[in-house]
Each structure stands twice: as structure tokens, then as C-alpha cells.
Amino acid sequence: MYFAGPAEAQNGENHAEQRMERIATLKGKQCDAMPPDPRFAGSPGETRAFRFYRQMLSIRRFEETLLDLFDRGLLNGTTHCCIGQEANCVAVMEHLREEDHVFSNHRCHGHYLARTWDALGLLAEIMGKEAGICGGLGGSQHICAPGFKSNGVQGGIVPVAAGIAMAKRLRGIDALSVVFVGDGTLGEGVVYETLNIASLWQLPLLVVCENNEWSQSTPRQSNMWGDVRERFTAFGLPVHEIATTDVLQIDQAAEEAVAAARKASSPRALLIHTYRLCHHSKNDDNRPPQEVEGRWKEEPLVVHGERISSEDRERIRQEVDEAIEELVSSARSLT
Amino acid sequence: MIYARTLNDTLGRIIDADSRVVILGEDIEDPYGGAFKVTRGLSSGFPGRVRNTPISEGAIVGVAAGLAMEGFRPIVEIMFGDFVTLCFDQIVNHVTKFQAMYDNRVTCPVIVRTPSGGGRGYGPTHSQSLEKHFLGVPHLTTVAASAFHSPQQIFEKVLSQDAPVLHVEHKLLYPLPMATAETVSSQGLIFEQLGDGDALTTIAIRPVHREECRVTVVAYGYQATQAADVVLQLAMEEELFVELLVPAQIAPVDLEPLEASVAVTGSVVTVEEGTSGWAWGTEIAHQMVSRLYGQMRKAPIVLCSERSIIPSERRRESEMLVNPSKMKRAIREAAQ
Numbered sequence: 001m002y003f004a005g006p007a008e009a010q011n012g013e014n015h016a017e018q019r020m021e022r023i024a025t026l027k028g029k030q031c032d033a034m035p036p037d038p039r040f041a042g043s044p045g046e047t048r049a050f051r052f053y054r055q056m057l058s059i060r061r062f063e064e065t066l067l068d069l070f071d072r073g074l075l076n077g078t079t080h081c082c083i084g085q086e087a088n089c090v091a092v093m094e095h096l097r098e099e100d101h102v103f104s105n106h107r108c109h110g111h112y113l114a115r116t117w118d119a120l121g122l123l124a125e126i127m128g129k130e131a132g133i134c135g136g137l138g139g140s141q142h143i144c145a146p147g148f149k150s151n152g153v154q155g156g157i158v159p160v161a162a163g164i165a166m167a168k169r170l171r172g173i174d175a176l177s178v179v180f181v182g183d184g185t186l187g188e189g190v191v192y193e194t195l196n197i198a199s200l201w202q203l204p205l206l207v208v209c210e211n212n213e214w215s216q217s218t219p220r221q222s223n224m225w226g227d228v229r230e231r232f233t234a235f236g237l238p239v240h241e242i243a244t245t246d247v248l249q250i251d252q253a254a255e256e257a258v259a260a261a262r263k264a265s266s267p268r269a270l271l272i273h274t275y276r277l278c279h280h281s282k283n284d285d286n287r288p289p290q291e292v293e294g295r296w297k298e299e300p301l302v303v304h305g306e307r308i309s310s311e312d313r314e315r316i317r318q319e320v321d322e323a324i325e326e327l328v329s330s331a332r333s334l335t
Numbered sequence: 336m337i338y339a340r341t342l343n344d345t346l347g348r349i350i351d352a353d354s355r356v357v358i359l360g361e362d363i364e365d366p367y368g369g370a371f372k373v374t375r376g377l378s379s380g381f382p383g384r385v386r387n388t389p390i391s392e393g394a395i396v397g398v399a400a401g402l403a404m405e406g407f408r409p410i411v412e413i414m415f416g417d418f419v420t421l422c423f424d425q426i427v428n429h430v431t432k433f434q435a436m437y438d439n440r441v442t443c444p445v446i447v448r449t450p451s452g453g454g455r456g457y458g459p460t461h462s463q464s465l466e467k468h469f470l471g472v473p474h475l476t477t478v479a480a481s482a483f484h485s486p487q488q489i490f491e492k493v494l495s496q497d498a499p500v501l502h503v504e505h506k507l508l509y510p511l512p513m514a515t516a517e518t519v520s521s522q523g524l525i526f527e528q529l530g531d532g533d534a535l536t537t538i539a540i541r542p543v544h545r546e547e548c549r550v551t552v553v554a555y556g557y558q559a560t561q562a563a564d565v566v567l568q569l570a571m572e573e574e575l576f577v578e579l580l581v582p583a584q585i586a587p588v589d590l591e592p593l594e595a596s597v598a599v600t601g602s603v604v605t606v607e608e609g610t611s612g613w614a615w616g617t618e619i620a621h622q623m624v625s626r627l628y629g630q631m632r633k634a635p636i637v638l639c640s641e642r643s644i645i646p647s648e649r650r651r652e653s654e655m656l657v658n659p660s661k662m663k664r665a666i667r668e669a670a671q
Binding site for chain 1 (some may be wrong): 388406436
């Protein structure tokens with residue numbers, strides 16, 4: 001995987017202070033992400049299986065913490081969690097390089113964390129702190145860090161990501177522009193304008209489509225005619241398709257898609273059929289409870305957790321929980 | 336030299352001088368060279384950097400946004416101003432948002448050029464001046480081309496800044512010769528650049544000293560050329576003296592020169608080709624009244640085209656659009 005900064009162990013106690021120093025020196029300039037906390041990100045020495053489990057659990061705990069903070073009235077605004085989709089985040093980022101660019105959407109926390117592991121910057125941002133990634137102006141959906149951006153409007157990020165791909169091409173930089181969309185976003189016309197341009201100009205663009213079956217409260221069958229895959233093949237994008245929540249399988253599909261896109265330097269789609277376990281944003285879930293319950297039995301942590309001993313799972317859980325606790329207290333101490 | 340040729344030369348010079356410049360648009364490559372021939376010759380001179388796009392205005396501006404955030408200076412041609420509606424999401428929710436909402440961690444200096452305006456009989460969807468819908472967009476600079484402002488200076492200025500820009504070009508400007516201090520003076524009018532000679536400064540045109548003028552007229556784009564003719568005619572035929580102010584940057588507009596003029600003349604007429612209601616002129620009128628309440632002789636007059644579609648048929652189009660006879664009537668009223 002790509003580590004955003006020096007990977008040496010960082011104690012959460014120091015993070016708040018370090019972040020304030022970083023903000024002070026980088027005010028108005030391109031901001032580096034904080035060095036990742038190995039309790040969230042794992043360390044290069046850790047096995048891939050352990051690291052994936054730790055990373056997915058970190059994203060899960062981070063978002064559960066957000067929902068808890070909202071319930072306690074400590075956060076303002078709204079949020080869109082990716083609970084159930086964490087495997088996609090970590091598996092795709094595993095294969096990206098520093099020079100690649102990721103454009104994410106309203107459901108961006110998992111993507112951002114897996115890309116940078118700047119958990120403190122993200123939590124501070126969502127808390128509206130000046131020390132947040134975007135000074136607290138962007139909040140949950142509007143994030144910008146080196147190699148990563150997100151925006152909350154559906155569809156419009158796809159041409160912007162294509163423009164970033166074109167910039168890499170014009171500069172002669174061998175890098176990918178990756179954009180994450182959901183199945184609901186496939187209702188937006190500008191997506192198809194862009195798929196056409198990306199193929200026509202052979203832009204190094206990887207579209208990762210996370211089909212989580214529901215756009216907000218509407219099932220896919222009510223929103224979309226035909227097959228998801230054909231939306232991409234119609235414009236000449238080869239599709240790497242997988243229907244699973246198993247991080248190792250998604251890891252393999254992502255590896256193939258990323259490698260193929262790099263090799264051909266042309267657009268590709270990675271289509272992941274997945275499921276969102278949480279509500280769309282906050283307290284807005286009208287889906288049949290029995291459907292959601294069934295999916296909890298095959299969620300990424302359960303599926304991948306079977307490969308790890310209960311002792312190791314418990315150890316990782318304790319480390320992540322401890323790091324989350326420190327994270328919240330660090331973030332709350334920021335201005 | 337006519338405006339279209341001057342603009343063509345400008346684009347050629349800036350793409351030659353600045354390797355960050357990329358030009359995108361529909362049908363802009365040679366031999367066609369754009370629907371109004373503004374990009375003629377550029378794709379031959381700079382292949383790959385001047386690129387035809389599919390008919391996908393939203394995606395074109397989106398691609399430009401990505402290029403701009405990566406350090407390029409994309410210039411997008413939207414073939415008709417009527418089609419900027421198809422870029423509205425990109426301009427409002429992406430291009431103009433990025434720098435501000437990402438707390439200055441990026442800039443997104445996209446330039447969108449678009450031929451606009453009526454008078455050619457192109458009818459309801461190929462004749463509009465839709466810039467009023469963009470004037471209030473935060474972090475967007477809107478510039479109106481005019482025969483009085485050098486496109487070379489404007490584009491050099493815009494490229495030296497980081498703000499996203501909407502550059503509206505009235506179609507009837509394209510065949511007009513550029514107006515300079517010399518050409519204006521040769522008609523017997525005083526030509527003055529207000530401010531520090533900046534490319535985006537306001538131009539003042541008047542037959543006599545400001546102190547002898549009864550009305551301030553504020554106009555941009557092609558209407559500025561029409562208004563300059565009206566200023567001359569009213570002076571010659573009716574001894575009615577009027578000062579015309581022509582800003583290049585229409586939003587945010589520099590209010591200081593306007594206020595200074597209206598404070599002396601005591602009345603203001605704003606002129607634009609967009610339809611009436613919630614117009615450029617209503618904001619200027621509000622600002623003038625706020626600044627000069629009690630000092631103005633007359634309430635501001637906001638002159639626009641009628642609030643309707645633009646007819647294709649010549650006579651009805653001309654009646655619907657703002658025109659010199661409507662300007663004269665408004666100015667006479669303001670002069671009372």
C-alpha cells in the first residue's frame with residue numbers, strides 16, 4: 001500500500017499538537033496529510049490479512065464514532081457512512097501510488113482514510129475545526145488533500161477526474177485518476193458524457209462503481225434500467241466486475257483493474273456489487289429490516305474475520321478502539 | 336482590426352507564450368475554426384492543445400476543472416451562450432467551489448468563453464445573454480468583451496489571476512473594429528480610462544466634461560458600442576450630454592467609478608441585453624441608491640430586453656431586444 005507519510009509509530013497523544021504545528025506552517029499552502037497512526041493503518045511489517053482487517057475495522061469504528069457523536073449532539077450537519085463497504089476502500093487504495101489521484105463522493109470517509117489515514121484531520125474537519133483538512137469549511141463531503149478530493153454533488157466529479165487524468169497525460173506522468181461513484185450516480189448524464197470523452201481520448205481513468213443496491217431510499221430496480229456493466233462497456237471501457245464483500249477477492253480484482261488501466265493507459269471500470277449496511281445519511285433508512293439483517297451476516301469484517309484467530313481479532317480491536325478514543329479526545333482539543 | 340480577429344490573435348499569442356494554456360470546445364479545430372471562427376488556425380499551430388470535444392458542455396467544463404486544479408490554464412469555448420446552462424452545475428458546484436471549500440488548497444482557474452446575444456435572427460435558444468444567471472455566483476468573475484477593451488490585456492490579466500472567469504462575447508462584436516482612444520476621439524468624444532490603466536478598468540466616453548453631463552449611462556459588451564453612438568447622437572442632435580461608462584468586469588463590478596460619475600450627473604441608466612427583472616442593472620441601481628441616497632435627481636432606470644423569448648423574425652426581435660431608440664428614450668427621461 002501507499003503510506004501517506006513517515007510510517008514510524010505515532011502516539012495519538014502527540015497528534016493534536018503536531019497537527020496544529022502542521023497547520024500553522026502550511027496555512028494557505030498545499031497541506032500534507034498527517035503521518036498515519038499504525039494502529040489504524042497497520043505497519044509495513046504486518047501481514048496483508050491482518051492489515052486489511054485492521055484498516056476495515058478502523059474505518060468502521062471511525063464512522064460508528066461519528067454517528068455516536070451526532071447522537072450526542074457533538075457534530076453539526078450531516079454525514080454519509082460507508083458501513084458495509086469498507087473492503088472496497090482498502091482494497092482499491094492498496095494498489096494506488098502517491099502520484100495517482102482519487103476523487104470521491106459524498107460517501108468519502110472510508111476512501112479518504114484508506115488513502116491517507118489522516119483520521120485526525122478528517123475528524124477535525126467534520127467537527128468544523130480550523131485544524132481540519134479544509135479548515136472546517138468542507139465538512140464531511142468536501143475534502144482535499146494531496147492526491148485526494150471529494151465533492152457532494154452527484155456525477156460532476158467524473159469529468160473533473162477525467163480532467164485530472166488528462167493533466168497527468170499531458171504532463172507525461174504515468175499515473176491514474178480514480179473516481180468513485182455509486183449506482184445511483186449512474187442516473188447523471190454527465191457521467192456518460194465523460195465515459196465517451198475518456199474512451200475517445202484514452203485517458204488513464206479508473207471508474208470504481210460501488211453498486212450498493214440503494215440510491216438513498218430507492219432500490220436500484222426502480223432507478224435503473226438494464227445492466228450496470230453495460231453502462232461502461234457501451235463506451236468501450238473494459239469492466240472488472242465482482243460481487244462480494246470479501247476484501248481479498250476485491251483486492252485481487254482491484255489489482256487487476258489498476259494494473260490493466262496502468263498498462264493500457266486507458267479508461268477502465270471496476271464494478272463492485274456491494275451493500276450499504278447503514279442508513280443513507282442519518283436516521284433515514286426505510287429498507288426492509290430482514291434484507292439488511294441478512295447482509296450483516298456477510299459483511300466484510302465477518303467474512304474476512306474468519307481468517308483471523310479470535311485472539312488476534314481481539315488484539316486488533318483493542319488497539320483500534322484505543323486509537324479511536326485518543327483520536328476523539330485529540331480532535332476535541334483542537335481549535 | 337475587427338474584434339474577432341483581435342481575439343483570435345490574442346488566443347494564439349497566449350497559447351504560444353504560456354505552456355499551461357489548453358483550449359477545448361466544440362468544432363474549434365481547423366479547418367472549421369469554431370462557429371464564429373475565433374479559434375481559426377490555433378489547432379494547426381498547437382495540435383493537441385487545441386482540441387475538439389464532443390457535444391458535452393458539462394463534461395467539457397468538468398474536464399477543464401480537473402486540468403485547472405492540476406496547474407493548467409484551460410480555456411473552454413461554449414459555442415453559444417445559450418448552452419452555458421448545460422455547464423451550470425460545473426460552474427456553480429465545482430469550478431467556483433473548489434478553492435473556497437478546500438480552504439485555498441487548490442485553485443481552479445477555468446476560463447469559459449461564450450458568444451452570446453441576439454440581433455442575428457437565431458431565435459429563442461441561440462440568441463440569449465444569460466450572464467445575469469451567473470453574476471451572483473460567489474468566486475466567479477464575469478467579464479464582458481467590448482470593442483473598447485483590448486482582449487490581449489484582458490486575457491493576460493485573467494491568466495495572471497486564479498479566479499474562474501466567464502467571458503461573454505456578444506456575437507455582434509465579432510465583425511466590429513476595435514475602438515481605441517484615437518478612434519473615439521476622432522468622433523469628437525472624450526475617451527478616458529478610469530482607474531490605474533488596469534486591463535479590467537472602466538472606460539468613460541463623453542462629449543464634454545463630466546460636470547456638464549446630465550446622465551450616467553452604464554453599459555457593457557455590444558450595448559456599449561450602441562450606447563457610444565447614442566451618446567454622440569444625443570450630443571449632436573439634442574445637446575443632451577451624457578457620460579457613458581463601460582466596465583469590462585461586470586461582476587463583481589467596480590462601483591467606485593460609477594459612484595463618482597453618478598454623484599456628479601445625478602442620474603443613472605443601466606443598459607444590458609439580458610431580459611428584465613433580477614438583472615445586472617438592478618444590482619447597480621441598488622448600489623447607487625445605497626451610496627448616493629438623497630444626492631440623485633432621479634431614480635435609476637434599468638434598461639433590459641423584454642422579459643420573454645427572443646423572436647427569430649427580424650422586426651419583432653429588434654423590438655424585443657434593448658436597442659438605441661429605447662436607450663435614447665430612457666436617457667431623455669433620466670435627464671429631466
